[in-house]
Amino acid sequence: MRKIVFITFMCVLLLLPLTGVFANGQKEAAASGPVSFDFWTTETQSNRMATIQVLIDTFTALNPDISINLVAVDENDMAANVQTAAAAGTLPGMFEAGAETAVAFGADNILDTDAATKIIKGIGVDKYYAGTLKLLETSSKGTYYALPYHGWIQGIWYRSDWFKKAGLKPPATWEDTLKAAKYFYKPDENQYGILVGTKAEGYTEQCFTPIAMSNDAALFNKDGKLIFDSPNMKQAVEYYAELAKYTPPGPQTWRARDYYLQGKLAMFYYSTYIMDDLALQDVAEGSLTGENFKNLKGSSFDPDLVKNTGFAPIMTHKQPAGFGVVVALGLFKQKNPAVTSAVEKFINYLYTQNAYITFLHMAPGGMNPVLKSIATNPLFQNDPKGIFKHYGPQKMAEIIQGLNNIETFSIVDGKRMVAASQISAKQIIPQMIYKITQEGMNVDKAMTWANSEMEKIAKQ
Amino acid sequence: METVRRLYPASLDRKAREEIFGWILILPALLIILSLILYPIFYNIYLSFFNVNLDGGNTYIGLDNYKDVVLDPFFWNSVITTILYVIFTTIGTTFMGLIVAMAMNKTFPLRWLVRSLILLPYVAPVISVVFAWQFIFDPVNGIFMDVTVNKLHLFADRFNLIGSPKAAVWVAILFSIWKNFPFSYLMILSRLQAIDKNLFEAAEIDGADSWQKFKAITFPEIYFVMGAIVLLRIIWNFNKFEEVFLLTRNVKVLSIYTYFKAFTGTMEMGQGAAIAVIQFSLLISFIFIYVKKVLKW
Structure with missing residues (x-):
């Protein structure tokens, strides 16, 4: 017993100076403010x-x-x-x-x-x-x-060689885009007209916003009043739902851009992030699966895709609109x-x-x-x-310039509409589009639902 | 003994000391259960009576959350989806487990290898098998559509089996059966192996056929194991989240519906809490009835 007490005592004696050093170290650290x-x-x-x-x-x-x-x-x-x-x-x-x-x-x-x-x-x-x-x-x-x-800015990337061959105009207006989407939609051949978001995710709103804005549809007027249930917005939602019929089956999000790289899509909404996938083999490989599925159509990199791809950043209907x-x-x-x-x-x-x-x-x-x-x-x-x-450099300068002219639902006539940003963050519009395109809800019912959700946010 | 005695006053008798010692032993587990299970349950019940504001300042609204939930048709859709999911996955995993266990109870070459391979879906990480399933059922590049539409011409058009809200629930059910039947198989097999072989020999002498042997010997022997498996599967699948959520977000079983209600869009946390309470009450009531009637406890 005495032995144990003695050893414990010695240990404490030996450790005391060390704890002092440690404590000093902590004090020094606190003084210099590690964060x-x-x-x-x-x-x-x-x-x-x-x-x-x-x-x-x-x-x-x-x-x-x-x-x-x-x-x-x-x-x-x-x-x-x-x-x-x-x-x-x-x-x-x-x-x-x-x-x-x-x-x-x-x-x-x-x-x-x-x-x-x-x-x-x-x-x-x-x-x-x-x-x-x-x-x-x-x-x-x-x-x-x-x-x-x-x-980044966003627009429709499209197969300019297919468009040229078909004698179609670039997808810069509602009419031309829908016409091309219908024309290239050949599900029997596993080829689709366009990719627009139909999943309840942010990408869907990114695709929808320029379409709505090109129809002069907004979430709020300049007095801050919610005007989502306007005839212009309804037209935009109906047009979007029509476009969505020509996307690959089921709810889709940005990931389906792979189908374009595989030559199975004519058009897709995407940001300028796609530029390296289009141009560089090693970047595109992640989307092509060629290594594992050599027999899959479109599994190898197409070096001509970059020059056969056009970009339409502005959508025009009642007015031109871009998004980024x-x-x-x-x-x-x-x-x-x-x-x-x-x-x-x-x-x-x-x-x-x-x-x-x-x-x-x-x-x-x-x-x-x-x-x-x-x-x-x-x-x-x-x-x-x-x-x-x-x-x-010319194309890149255009893109950067486009960044300077981005328009959103949250700025109306130069006024900040905070609730519009909250509506966007809470993904009300993507949920509405999902209900229409995937759950078969009719446009009026889905818009009424979205409107009531937006009202809750606007009231807060 | 000296140490134990030192912990308590000398006046306590042996029984009282043992009782205290018992409490000391279960105290860590009790604390964990209280802090990680009971506290969240009670806090959830508390929240269900409030309009929850994440910036602070919750407002008491009585039963309004429950009223909103019960009057919401999406909630009832979700209840029906959950019941459908639970019934089919429970029946599927149990029957599949039973059939495979009976087969694996027979002797054949390389049985040890097959027995181990059957466990693979159960032990594989859910995220990796989910990715495989998603790729198999991809509408454009997946092998399922290629075989059924292009090769066998079973369907006229390609469709998104996992993405479609109507079809997705069946894929989720199929996935759950495939992923979880090995658990039932393992439990049933271990019980099957413990059945006295003399019973089967006696039945054979009496001229019983396979079905009669199953009905009179095997089934009564495995009844309570199967009863427990069914109960566990119902509890697990009633609350199932990760398998369904990772595979497809379109199957809004109650747990996923609660997540969407509470954490996305306008984030109705009070209503989310109310749904969780309703879900909990439904499950607890079911367990009481089941334990009494089926497991005869």
């Missing part, structure tokens, strides 16, 4: 996460007091995850998501708009493309919910100001030339800069995948 925060990104692909991780590692090597945990969140789950995290008091430090989602978060009063505005002003308001900032401006001028970081998404970086409100300042520091780093260009080069064509100086930077234009070379 850590989560960064939620919608770039869920493993190669993109690896690139962002490299940027994080570089930043944290330069700032050893800051540690950042990168978390991938599917864009369709971002709103729900953030809302539950807000309720649980576990919001991350920052996020990367579409501008509409960011505005919806801003409307929920969970964003640090002061910090975002401070960073934008630090970089210089005039350095940004004005259109991209406009999408993130709050109702009081000169303050912003989040920071625009990159963006600006992706934003936002800061959530924090109890600890040290976290906010660490996030600010990291965002500023992400805007530095090398970090910014590295980020954008993850998907040339898909990720386009919102800073004018980067767009014209030779380093940016010399992307490692050679997309600029494939499409030429």
